[in-house]
Amino acid sequence: MKRALFFVALFIAAVFAFRAITRTAVIPTAMSMISTTPAVRPYAPHPYYSRTDTSRVVLPDSVWKRVLPEVVYDVARQGNTERQFTGKYWNHDGNGTYFCAACGNALFRSDAKFAASCGWPSFFEPVRRNSVTYHSDFSYGMVRTEVQCGRCGAHLGHLFEDGPQPTGKRYCMNSAVLDFEPDTGQR
Numbered sequence: 061m062k063r064a065l066f067f068v069a070l071f072i073a074a075v076f077a078f079r080a081i082t083r084t085a086v087i088p089t090a091m092s093m094i095s096t097t098p099a100v101r102p103y104a105p106h107p108y109y110s111r112t113d114t115s116r117v118v119l120p121d122s123v124w125k126r127v128l129p130e131v132v133y134d135v136a137r138q139g140n141t142e143r144q145f146t147g148k149y150w151n152h153d154g155n156g157t158y159f160c161a162a163c164g165n166a167l168f169r170s171d172a173k174f175a176a177s178c179g180w181p182s183f184f185e186p187v188r189r190n191s192v193t194y195h196s197d198f199s200y201g202m203v204r205t206e207v208q209c210g211r212c213g214a215h216l217g218h219l220f221e222d223g224p225q226p227t228g229k230r231y232c233m234n235s236a237v238l239d240f241e242p243d244t245g246q247r
């Protein structure tokens with residue numbers, strides 16, 4: 061009888077110990093994930109962002125709205141255009157790569173950037189042929205070619221045929237959807 065009571069007491073003690081362990085283990089893990097993620101992955105502002113993975117990212121708008129800063133969302137997902145001469149890169153110089161601010165896809169190299177008087181960052185070619193995709197845009201009574209990110213479909217800007225050689229193209233982009241990363245040793 062005494063032995064049976066001992067086992068019952070042992071069982072109850074084990075249950076309480078297990079609950080105490082899981083309670084203390086689960087909650088701090090979740091807390092530390094939230095607080096340390098940005099520090100550990102400086103270029104990963106959200107789980108779908110990658111500078112190495114080039115596979116397509118297809119997400120509902122509700123997710124983009126949650127994970128992107130408002131200024132990026134307005135251009136990338138709403139197709140808005142920033143006011144000319146206001147973006148951070150229209151007259152930006154320096155050797156490096158311009159990445160999609162929405163998903164991290166490499167878009168343009170600085171050596172394809174030229175000093176355009178239009179007030180938006182302008183390039184004569186993308187870093188890879190499929191870094192961007194092209195779409196007919198008939199808005200505002202104009203016929204234009206919209207340029208989207210080849211990975212996430214973010215609206216980047218428009219393509220015009222009045223650029224410099226060697227391509228004659230002008231990729232007229234919004235700074236808000238670009239992230240510049242200087243080459244190593246160029247900071």
Ligand SMILES: [Zn+2]
Pocket residue numbers: 160161162163164165209210211212213214
């Ligand atoms: Zn993108």
